[in-house]
Ligand SMILES: Nc1ncnc2c1ncn2[C@@H]1O[C@H](COP(=O)(O)OP(=O)(O)OP(=O)(O)O)[C@@H](O)[C@H]1O
């Protein structure tokens with residue numbers, strides 16, 4: 001069967017309201033044979049023309065993965081994913097590697113425009129550099145030249161493997177080792193593309209860097225790998241957005257993100273995750289099994305995760321910080337919405353190793369429909385982390401009476417001078433709040449949207465301006481039909 | 485004109501409104517007075533469409549349209565405004581954002597163009613000034629941490645911005661100091677005109693010193709037991725409900 005036939009099935013765009021990104025791009029695709037084995041790993045590596053060391057690295061991961069068991073400790077349930085019934089590589093067929101946007105397939109450019117992500121620099125109002133990952137490959141990275149002048153590297157990771165092999169070799173797997181967990185291990189074996197960012201010493205990145213992930217092809221897993229390195233005294237803000245077509249079968253997304261911050265460096269990583277969540281009955285949707293971890297290696301370094309998780313059938317995600325440097329700071333701001341049959345088990349791990357390290361966790365979980373939302377967090381304080389401080393706040397909001405919210409905060413404190421504070425609340429949208437809004441002319445959905453946005457305020461204000469507006473709209477859309 | 489006929493309503497199986505008949509012609513301001521628990525707030529909620537009340541009989545129309553068949557937001561779009569006895573807090577929701585969202589929802593429902601942030605700012609500043617409120621109130625979260633008096637003033641600000649045709653003010657004077665009372669009364673008086681009517685629920689004559697009502701109704705035990713001119717309020721204050729209603 002020609003590859004293109006695999007993608008022909010037309011997906012009608014969101015009829016049950018809500019998901020506005022459910023369309024499919026018709027473009028000729030190239031696939032690896034279905035299934036997973038050592039040859040597929042070799043195939044992917046060969047497709048990318050990778051050096052021998054990287055192939056070895058992948059094969060080692062694959063061998064480890066074969067011996068691992070899929071974890072079942074998260075509060076999510078789903079039919080077992082058939083790893084042999086998926087494609088691990090799908091790329092738009094393109095004879096030549098595009099050197100500039102003019103060589104990129106116009107159909108792809110149109111796809112990103114439809115998603116509200118114009119790739120052409122002159123079409124962008126804000127100075128945001130974008131890397132766009134379409135299924136398994138990066139299709140375009142904008143503003144490369146401008147960034148290059150500052151010594152900043154922003155490209156796809158496949159490209160970085162060729163242009164900056166020493167950096168990739170040094171840092172790949174240095175924060176999330178191959179065998180870290182089942183999904184990260186799978187990713188290490190079959191990762192296809194993702195973004196690579198390197199900010200040199202003392203440089204403040206002059207614009208937001210952004211990657212836009214799009215799963216398009218059917219039965220295809222997306223396994224992207226992102227690596228961000230911020231040298232001493234540098235500063236970068238990175239945004240990540242994701243969507244996928246509406247499909248009946250579940251698709252796997254198992255990404256790995258590694259961040260490294262040296263002395264006085266700051267990395268701000270923001271995500272708006274809007275993968276297809278499945279329909280109201282829980283059919284279809286993305287399995288979002290993601291490992292994100294940042295290492296604050298240097299003194300006074302800072303890593304801040306902000307996530308707005310509205311999509312995916314299942315979210316399994318714990319962006320974490322390893323606070324090695326003295327006085328380093330880790331932050332986690334999260335909004336997770338589950339509506340209909342969505343399940344989210346998300347939270348963070350803050351591992352305090354250096355002295356006077358500080359972490360802040362603010363988690364806002366919103367459950368509607370039959371959605372299940374779990375906050376799972378670990379604050380771990382090593383004996384040497386004198387003066388460490390953590391503040392955790394977990395708030396849950398319930399809409400309706402068939403959903404669930406759960407909070408599982410673990411604390412492992414082995415240091416007498418550490419200060420840990422934890423606050424948790426569970427509330428419902430009060431009838432009087434809804435009535436107050438409606439008496440002023442807002443309809444039920446607008447009222448819920450407003451109240452939910454208020455509930456999430458502390459997290460939303462952490463997002464860069466442009467993203468915050470998008471996220472607010474998304475929150476309202478995700479909850480459509482959840483009340484009344 | 486608001487026309488209520490023999491309206492009966494219950495909550496949790498308990499009958500609260502026991503046959504209310506009342507007319508407020510366009511352009512008029514009527515006061516409702518009555519002891520605690522007599523059903524004044526219940527009437528205001530039933531008129532504005534709060535859930536949980538079962539209408540067991542009678543009718544309520546506004547300019548000929550059946551109010552009771554409409555959703556709360558449809559009533560708001562039709563020009564009904566309720567100033568709450570206990571204004572509700574909305575954590576995290578900025579007051580300016582709330583007011584603009586409400587204003588635009590009403591404008592949309594009426595087929596009018598929405599106002600942008602700049603236009604809104606101009607509009608709200610003028611109203612805020614008239615109510616001698618601080619602009620700070622716009623930046624704070626809706627009613628969160630507002631003093632009792634500030635909450636009431638915020639209700640009046642909303643009324644001034646949303647320009648209703650029928651305002652129901654449920655004890656908007658309670659908790660106001662003397663100056664604030666005057667300001668709130670001026671706010672209501674400024675809206676008076678041929679297209680504006682109001683139901684002013686109050687326990688005190690002092691509000692009616694500033695807002696002279698066209699009619700005064702006494703609500704007791706879920707019924708209007710007496711109706712009269714402004715002098716009835718003075719009588720009530722001097723003699724108490726029991727005697728006047730007897
Ligand atoms: N949910 C409820 N269940 C049972 N009774 C209720 C409920 N809500 C209100 N009531 C009763 O209805 C009656 C009327 O209450 P309402 O709030 O209308 O009085 P009011 O005239 O506004 O009093 P006040 O002057 O104190 O504001 C009261 O006896 C009250 O206890």
Ligand SMILES: [Mg+2]
Nearest residue numbers: 524525526569
């Ligand atoms: Mg009352």
